Amino acid sequence: MYMPKFPAIAIFAGLALTAVSGFAQDAISQPQSQPRTADGKPDFSGIYEWPKAISGERGGGSATIFDRNKFAPFKPGGEAFLEPRTGNPRHDEPRDFCLPAGFPSGMLSANAVRFVQNRAFLVMAHEFQAMTRLIPLDGRPHRKGIEPSFYGDPVGHWEGDTLVVETTNFKRWSLDDYFYKNPKEYRMHSDALRTVERISWKDAKTLAYQLTIDDPKIFTAAWSQDFTMTLHPDWEQMGIFEYVCEENNRCPGGKCGN
Numbered sequence: 001m002y003m004p005k006f007p008a009i010a011i012f013a014g015l016a017l018t019a020v021s022g023f024a025q026d027a028i029s030q031p032q033s034q035p036r037t038a039d040g041k042p043d044f045s046g047i048y049e050w051p052k053a054i055s056g057e058r059g060g061g062s063a064t065i066f067d068r069n070k071f072a073p074f075k076p077g078g079e080a081f082l083e084p085r086t087g088n089p090r091h092d093e094p095r096d097f098c099l100p101a102g103f104p105s106g107m108l109s110a111n112a113v114r115f116v117q118n119r120a121f122l123v124m125a126h127e128f129q130a131m132t133r134l135i136p137l138d139g140r141p142h143r144k145g146i147e148p149s150f151y152g153d154p155v156g157h158w159e160g161d162t163l164v165v166e167t168t169n170f171k172r173w174s175l176d177d178y179f180y181k182n183p184k185e186y187r188m189h190s191d192a193l194r195t196v197e198r199i200s201w202k203d204a205k206t207l208a209y210q211l212t213i214d215d216p217k218i219f220t221a222a223w224s225q226d227f228t229m230t231l232h233p234d235w236e237q238m239g240i241f242e243y244v245c246e247e248n249n250r251c252p253g254g255k256c257g258n
Helices: 007-029
Strands: 047-049 113-117 120-124 132-136 153-159 162-168 186-187 194-203 206-214 223-230
Touching: none
Parallel strands: 132 153
Antiparallel strands: 047 113, 113 120, 120 132, 153 162, 162 194, 194 206, 206 223
């Protein structure tokens, strides 16, 4: 059997190869470095799936995505948050009349969303209802003297590598689509709603997305639920589909056909 002339060197080389191999395996198992903007912040630009509840929680679309077990206790009278369907289609499903889904309901719809980010803004362009949110990233305060809106007034700031988006100044509107599961519980938020989104990379292809609901007219405290959003570079070729409210509308005026 062949014996190396320099066994010590051979042993050292073998150990080195083992170490390099182990390092390579570790490198493969570690998440790839995440993209960053010119100012060094995490760059979330890309097309994502809608937020999905993390393992072990309910989820799968805005009809079930908020787990009622997450809710803080109601304040006295806060049960008004749960409205039954009334038979009035403008109340029961206002989107049949091309009214906006609003936030957070629209964010939770089962449609793609594109993030476009630069130093000054994060743009969330949703496929659903062509909903677009323009979020300043410079830490500015909320605007004053503006009318309440379906999507509120968002402002963002950075806490390390986590983007924190606080939104206020909402119209009173629906929280989610739970009324499709239980017609007696049309979940509404009040005009005092404040939401906080915390967005960060969980791994190379997944965002951690935490949404906090703070509605002091309804709940005794703020409450949160954690979600993930999966990056889909494979959707870039097709991009975001065009959404036109009345095109192929099977339920004009709330009267559904085939």
